[in-house]
Amino acid sequence: MKNINFSKQVLPHIVAILSFLVITILFFNPIFFGNKNLDQHDILQWKGGAQESIEFREKTGEEALWTNSMFGGMPAYLVNVEWNDGIISGIKKALSLFLPHPIKNIFLAFLSCYILLLVFRVRPYLAIAGAIAFGLSSFMIIGLGAGHNARIGAIAYMPLVLAGIHLTFTKNRILGFGLTATALALELRENHLQITYYLLLMVIIYGIVMFADAIKKGEAVGFIKNSALLIVAAIIALGTFFGKFWTTYEYSQYSMRGKSELTTTSNTNEGASGLKKDYAFQYSNGILEPITLMIPNFYGGASSNYLVQDEDSEVLKALQRTGDSKAANQLARYTSAYWGNQPLTAPYYAGAVICFLFIVGIIFADKKYTLWLVIAALLGIMLSWGDSFKAFNYFMFDYFPGYNKFRSVTFALIITLLAFPLLGFIGLEKLIEKGLTKETQKKLFIALGTSAGVCLLVALFAGMASFTKDGETQLPGWFLNALQEDRKGLMRGDALRSLLFILIAFALVFMHLKKKITFPVMAGILSLVTLIDHWAIDKRYFGEDNYKRVRDNSFFAMTEADKEIKKDKDPSYRVYNLTSYTEARTSYYHQSLGGYHGAKLRRYQDLYDHCLGPETSELIQNLQAGNIDLSGYGIINMLNARYLTFGPSKTSIIRNNEALGNAWFVSSVETAKNPDEELQKICTIDTRHTAVVDASKFSLPKNITYDSSSSIKLTQYEPNHLIYESNSSTDGLAVFSEIYYPIGWTATINGQPANILRANFVLRALEVPKGKHKIEFIFAPKSYSIGNTATMISSIILLLLALGSIGWSLKNHKKD
Template sequence: MKNINFRQQVLPHIIAVLAFFTISILFFNPLFFGNKTLDQHDITQWKGSAQELEKFREATGEEGLWTNSMFSGMPAYLVNVRWSDGIVTGIKKVAALFLPHPVWNIYLAFLSFYILLLAFKVRPYLAIGGALAFGLSSFLIIGLAAGHNARIGAIAMMPLVLAGIHITFTRNRILGFGVTTTAVALELRENHLQITYYLILMIAVYGVVMLIDAIKKQELNSFLKNTALLILAAIIALGTFFGKFWATYEYSKYSMRGESELTATVEAGENSSGLKKDYAFQYSYGILEPMTLLIPDFYGGASSHFLVQDEDSEVLKALQRTGDPQAANQLARYTSAYWGNQPLTAPYYAGAIICLLFVIGLLFADKKYIVWLTIIAALGIVFSWGDSFKAFNYFMFDYFPGYNKFRSVTFALIMTLVAMPLLGFIGLERLLEQGINKATQKKLFIALGTTGGLCLLVVVFAGMASFEKEGESQLPIWFLNALQEDRESLMRGDALRSLGFILAAFFVIFLHLKKKLSFGIVAGLLSLFILVDIWVIDRRYFNEDNYKRERDNSFFALTDADKEIKRDEDLSYRVYNLQGAWNEARTSYHHMSLGGYHGAKLRRYQDLYDYCLQNETGELIKSLQAGNRDLSSFGVINMLNAKYLTFGPAKNNIIKNPEALGNAWFVSSVERVNSPDDELTTTCKINTRNRAVIDVSKFNVPESINYDSAASIELTDYQPNRLEYDSESNTDGLAVFSEIYYPKGWTATIDGSEVEILRANYVLRALQVPKGKHTIVFKFEPEAYFVGNKVTLAFSVLLLLVFLGSLGWTIKKQL
């Protein structure tokens, strides 16, 4: 048995874990000591989206798999489905020391990055500072404030995946294999494919760099063995995610991330696969905006920070001097501190000290790591520019696999925010190992001059910036001058602040090199400086305002309008909120809704909105405002069974729509078309009560159909994944259902015999129903869930064996 030096080999890790645990609790202290919960916008909206599925699960113990509560119906895979990945979740809970959600993601980000730095041979006490810089990065904290828990959870695992890969290549294959398998499974568990996509890019560049290094060292065989082992790790990890992956991949082809069937989109110059450019690049950094990595308020700070709220702001003083309260209130809307081009934002701040260390890394780290991490850092910035750098990003959007599936390209900065502290602490470790001499001293002063000098330049020349947001040139000159003065003050103040932290870190490092400070003191002071620097900036965007009382559920409280609608005893009908239906899920909490809140709705439903429903809604609002209550001409709204229209919380803010077509109806004629374009444009024009549009190039329907005006079809039983109807007709007929057509997983039977589900009116279902009395049943039983879930469970068990086996083997080797 080997002797273990507790003080050197064990104690530092205990201190690190205790530090991460304590800081996680202190940062989120109202969750632990104030009986509060986080008020996260996206999570609040998610609760509305998931309510139907939660209630169904509580009542039956089953998964709904499909929700009718938003966008008239869609698969629930990306809303609320529980998979058989409890083993992976259990590993995460244990690793996070059972901290509550979402605090556990920040703790795991600390721990994950700490392990990554250890893998690159950074000493534990030094690695603590790097872990704090990554885990408290404003990128993660702002994401939590918005409710992007899955994104932050996936990000927290990125360093651990990289650590496992690096351990496999450079230190211990078996341990590396176990870490990689577990880390990838934990990362995939979050089901945030955009972050996974960026992680794959980082791994790919790492692989190329290591391949070149292996060829130079004539170690190609070893490289190939390690690569094969990592591929096996990825396969096992992917198996634990197999059900989710299958379902998500299958759904993506029919969602907004999939290929458009409309030729009009292609003719307009858009890529037919994936998102549209204006949507994908809506959130793009300006060319100089990455300066916020060094100076958080370089572009004014958060868009939600209105300078009129600051007592000492010049813009407030200017408005007070007007003597016109009405004009002042109107102009107050234009006092956002942020003057970039993004609609809503807050700056992603790496930390002033991290910027200094990054330059040190460029000067002192091993060449192969410099190449890898510089490429990654640069890619993150270039991607974040989006349509500010169209030549590159539009090319990537059109031709690079997978790039056009994601929006919010500023998320790509996570690659930069991983690369900067990693290279920085690798470089710092190498600098401290080399000690002081003329060469290292010169390089150290270059790092200071680069970062500190840049801050100083901003302080001196800040007045040369325009500080003017697009569209603000029409504002009164006296008001614009005050606004620009405040923004300039913010930039200059944060530049001085960053300069101060850079100088403090520089002198601590320099004094250690001169043997004036011990290593322990240097590591402790750097960690403290980093913590204070980033913590204070985080508090600008994440503070007491982000919490609410734990039992506060007022957002979903029933309004008088809700109560009135709920008096309706019909099994299923829809509500159309005319006040922003397409960006809210409160309606979905209580009712079936035409709208909703989700970033990956069905593409055909989005097409219907873009080309038809949007215009029809505008005409509807105009008609109602003119006092016209005849709703018979709004064919698309009526075919979606919008029985109630709402425009406020009061009882008299609802309109019952007598023209809503109900759950199902027989039509008297069919418009036969041969393309999706014709299918959509015809749907927008016809009287949907009597006629249906069917693409006969995809579905077979008779040349003519019979129609019995006395025929009836009625919904008799409703569940999210099962619908039952009774029909009666004296002739064969075509029935249209106000349910969204989805080609995977839905089956239909008439009296127990399966029949083909047709697509009608671009988005709805239809059936050819024989004459007589019949029972019609729709069931949603997707193989992606029922088969995929079994595969997930099997691989989860295998993962547990790999995790315990590799851990046990490593411990045995150490003893």
């Protein structure tokens, strides 16, 4: 057994882990020293929608699987469901050194990228710099501030998966097998399939390039064997995710990610099965916008940064000179520093140092790595262009499997943000290995000239840009001129800033090649420079406003309106917040017609677009005119919106006595030939007395008569278990104000199975025989029960294989 050299083989890794830990603690110091938590908008909305599921779990110890808190009702798979994945969760906690959620994802990103660089033979002290660049890229920090915890968590494991794959092909196939299975299981557990999709694209490109290299070297058979081993690793990892995958896939067919059944809305704007193009590509980079990877304020910076807030801005001075405070306040709304066309954004900064090193990597790294990572980096940029490069991205949307399920295509830049530091530090290691010769010096100056040259050109010719977004040409000329001057100043200032950091990085590398400074000094200062570069940019978009006191629950503090509504002890009714359809604060205390979720049921969204939305607009207009007759709002009433709210006070509530309740018998049934006709009819019928059933999908009720004295009421409510009592002298059709979902729900009448019909486009209905009956609805999808068992078994297998691969590697290391 070889003696371990502590200073070379152990100490660097201790330094790396301690560095990552200290950086994480210092960057998020209010959490550790100020008794604060992150104030994340999307997480607040998630808490609102998840509260019913959380309370049910605390009360029963079981999973609800369905929630009625948002959009009338929907599966809770993508809201709040726990799985038998405690082993995977434990591995994550151990790897993150039990740091608090969600900031542990930044530490994991450091660690993951560090391991990746080590696997690609980058020495530890250099790998620290690369890991800092990846973990502190503004993409990560901005996402964390917005509450995109699953996205950042999935990104954190991307390098670890690549490390396992590359290790399998190059050094230690058994350890690589175990690392790949574990890393992929961790990646999949975050359940952000869009990021995993981007990772898959990187792996596919890697596989193609490396297979071509293997053929060239006559090693194709070995490549195929290693690939087979990785397929087994992937299967095991997928097993740990099987339950989530099955339920998500099952639900996706009926969610916004699935295809609308309406032929009137199906056109070239929509994929064969997925989102509409205008929705999917709403957030698309302009062609030049990826330059923000090197010059963050190239497009002005964050859209939320208003120049009028800067005391030294030209636009503020111009507004002050007007002397008209009313006009100035109106124009202040148009002072966003960002002048691109995205509705809401902030720049994704890779780092000036990293961009310089990326060029170094292109020049000096092994050609196979250069080919892989340059293609990957360009792919990330091209995908981020979205609508700005229709020919490519519409092709991807229409023909690439699964791609039309995703939106916010600028997220694809994470491919680029990983490729840049990886290739950069691989190339830097290769340059150092070759040493300083006339040839390497010439190539190094080419890298400097390319990267620094871009910054210099931007600084010198910044005035050639328009600095004007769509719609701003109508603004007063004096105001627009001041706005353009400020934006030009931001671009020029950051171009010079990036130039400075590139020159510093070049000087460090050059001085080491000239043997003026040692490797550890060069690597250490480079890490510090990288940290300073990213820290300063990140703090533009992430500061004290991103924190709140630990016990600050003011967002969900019960209002007077909430208190008044909660006096109603009926087990189930809905509240409609007329001030906003897309919010989930209402869902924290009540069952809501609205909500906040990117994967609501497609039929419910279609109902909102064609019926509920227009009906709501009409209702608001009538209420503003003093007309509070609610009898004519069939959609709102059939959704059992007993309370309408438009503010936090007790007086901002309207009790809707026209709401139809939890269930009712109808006197007539109208048939529809298809979903289009079904939706058209439901927008106009009297939902109190008439139901609409799609005859192409459901057998029509027979022998239905109406008893005006019949009754049906909800007697017991749980999200996944509803019990009704009915009483009627005739056979009838009961419509239930519960959202129809075809998988997992079963109904019984007096314990005997009953066929659930879909009525009124989104609701459930049952044929109920005469007499007194007990009616039950139970939600128990097999995809969860079977999938949860598979998750547990696969997690155990994964743990055993991971431990076995580590043990095998250690044993063979001792033999060496």
